[in-house]
Amino acid sequence: MEKEKVEFFFMSKNGYFPPEQLPSMRERMLNMDDDKALTVQSLGYKDPTIMLIISILVGELGVDRFLLGEIGLGVLKLITCGGCGIWWLIDVILIMKRTREHNAFEFNKYAIM
Numbered sequence: 001m002e003k004e005k006v007e008f009f010f011m012s013k014n015g016y017f018p019p020e021q022l023p024s025m026r027e028r029m030l031n032m033d034d035d036k037a038l039t040v041q042s043l044g045y046k047d048p049t050i051m052l053i054i055s056i057l058v059g060e061l062g063v064d065r066f067l068l069g070e071i072g073l074g075v076l077k078l079i080t081c082g083g084c085g086i087w088w089l090i091d092v093i094l095i096m097k098r099t100r101e102h103n104a105f106e107f108n109k110y111a112i113m
Contacts, residue, residue: 002039006030009041016045017107019102025104030109040110045103048096055095062089064095068102 010022017025029037039069046067055064065074082088082089091098 001030001032001092003030005037013045013103015048016018016103018097018104021104024029025107025111032111036111039041040107043106043110045106046099048099051095052092055088055092059091059095060085068098 006026009024009029010017029040032040051064051067055066058064060077062074062077062082065071065077077083077087077091080087082091
């Protein structure tokens with residue numbers, strides 16, 4: 001894939017991925033064929049800032065966990081009302097990191113195929 005397109009992708013998704021993984025992700029994307037790169041670019045990556053807002057507003061109901069694909073933990077968080085507020089507070093602190101890791105996992109899952 002062309003270097004300009006790869007750089008544009010990572011500039012448009014600035015902050016969506018863990019910084020320590022960006023160099024290897026760039027390298028893999030440069031070596032992809034155009035069809036696979038288009039698939040990886042069109043994935044629905046989640047914005048960490050939006051996830052933080054969702055976690056603050058409705059995190060006690062487990063919505064943040066549901067959006068990250070963690071259905072079991074979302075149900076458990078819903079039943080316990082965010083672990084009586086403790087689990088909710090921990091998730092508010094860690095949600096941006098978890099979202100970046102989720103996005104990197106999705107990138108890696110489709111980049112390997």
